[in-house]
Amino acid sequence: MTSDMNAEGSRFSDLVERTELGYFRIKDLPSTEELQSYYSAQYYQEGRGSYETCYTPAELQNTREKVRLRWELIANRLPTTGRLLDVGCGEGFVLAHGLAQNWKVRGLDFSSAGVVAQNRECEPFLRTGDVFDLLEDETASDVRYDIVWLQNVLEHVIDPEGLLRTLRNLISPGGMLVVTVPNDFSRLQMQALDTGKLSKAFWISPPDHLSYFTAPTLRAIGSATGWECDELIGDFPVDWYLFNENSNYIEEPSKGKAAHFSRIELENLILENTLEDKRAFFTGLARVGMGRDLTAFFSPTKS
Template identity: 30%
Template structure:
């Protein structure tokens, strides 16, 4: 088995050595989401479905805040299709691309059936899908940390955007200052968040906006999600040390998003924006425009 190191990089930290394209393809082919027996759940309860919708609507709120509330929306790495379902419910024409459509076929088959030709299986890094179609909103969640060259993906994202269009890029917030406080001097290679060849790059609230600016985007806004990692500061709630606590931690995250959906829009925007500004959020997002 390949031994990886975690080294500082322009992205924050990265795995070294970088796996080959063939090694990555083998990994995804054999063990990841496109495998029908892999990591997608076969069913979700109503509370979990509400959580997916609540998360998606936060991103859509930020898009609307910056002038994009309708038009063509594409999810690059569309997974099970929950973001696109929420976007369609808000009036967008939706499109999706992923390595495999197993997830969306299982969870949101109606999107595919009602929009033939708008959902494609393929590599978002090597092909510009839907030639001739420009997008008002490009959503890319938990993708660029998986690829060898995130800058190349940013160029691909730019190629999809219509004039005035927005992209929302979401990644895990790894090796943050909170993580430093929690894990102390522990070697990064020893931490469970270091998981090559699944995640190759590890972004922070400082390096993610830099990625946008370096690739010719204006960074209009930033926001984070529920800072679930704060639970690691107390052993009684530390779901890394006690895996049985994981479901309770996730329940807190779901309840947080449900609460946030019920508060005033300006307060909600300010809440998620402030989480990012404090360096928190298990996932972090930038809203960018060319």
Template identity: 30%
Template sequence: MTNTSSIVDREAAHFGSMAADWWDPKGKSAMLHKLNPVRLQYLRDRIDQHFDCDECQFRPLEGKSALDVGCGAGLLAEPLARLGAKVTGVDAAAEVIAVARGHAEEQGLEIDYRVGGVEDVEGQFDLVTAMEVIEHVAEPTAFVAALEKRLAPGGLLVMSTPNRTAWSKLLTITLAEGMGKIPRGTHDYDQFIPPEELQAMLGTVGLEVEDVTGIAMGPMKGLHLSDDMRLNYLVSARRA
């Protein structure tokens, strides 16, 4: 790991240990399976608006490139490929990249999976995603700067992360990790980032925030998009 790398070795090892059942909706990554449809709903809306796509179009990313940073075993990268994008996925854990490659092959999807951090990727992409990643990196501000370098002119950046609130700590760590819904040690509350701090980081590297939307949890709806950002939130941005 170089001094400029976003990778934290213990984080890579932690997520690597979850590789075997990553695609099991009842396994260690069960919460990601519940979260993924919410993220995809948001992504599709932002893609349609940012790139002025027909919302009924099956492959709105046809002819565009996408980079999924911290891609895990491909829960987001595969849908992006089905939306038409030429997808590159990068993750620090070699174990999950191996699973990602195998699963994509089974699905007949061509995705360029790589082991490493965003700093190891060259070129620029029309869409850059980093979902539930920034709270696990070595230096968040440097990580955001690295994401900006990978964003092509006219491109779209979408991120998600837990908010730093008592509510997110209760649901994400005390309850979810405490009850075994998420593997213990997955989250460090001190690494959670409030929306205003992330927006400031994005502005510092020359990106303009287009939208901020919360992800809330409710007894009837489960995880869903909301104006309530106390638990988790998504941010979309472009070059200012």
């Protein structure tokens, strides 16, 4: 690891520790029981995190088009129809897209509230409960999946390396794993802290987020757990707004709504372009460490 990475770790050593693979994790991890209670009893019912009870048409367009982009980026490597497993399927937008493509789909989550609220037609394909127990059931079955989708889940779990190894056992030959995580402890965030644009490391937020990844460490954890990163993209870099005092939504939360809808409008414009141009834009962001979220497209490492 670089000296810069070591310095970042020591700055927050009372809160996080750097793993051997380079990503950071919370020092005082919650128990499995505490996490299960948090997500099943609070997360969707209270509208916590990124899940809301009502979306504007522009927000729905944004969510669906981002799912479409990620699907299209791997479509040429997959069968025309196949099986999709969405682990931590949230509100079911990926399940809905898979159904529209005539795929067989299954979603796993702690709660059904998100799917019921946004994509009720996907409820018959949802299994709820402890996601890790459900994954054990999936592993014990003979079913394997052509796509395993893990969107904004890896940062939440106690053992992200163990989860990725488990998913390796569920992928079909030639299948793809799609992993989206926040881009945290990024160079951009550290620059904002160092120059006074941020007064605190807002992204350190247990029990919501327990592990923190950048593009290099996302590749590293994949490689260490049996996956090869075929492609990596960023999404819209809304955290650029932190560098303008008139749009710094972290230091002044009242600016958050305007920043959010500005991001939605701009990203929707970008998503109207051809697949080739969208790929160039979003892969370019990831190459220079930008994008609020990162999405890696992994294939099983050939033994």
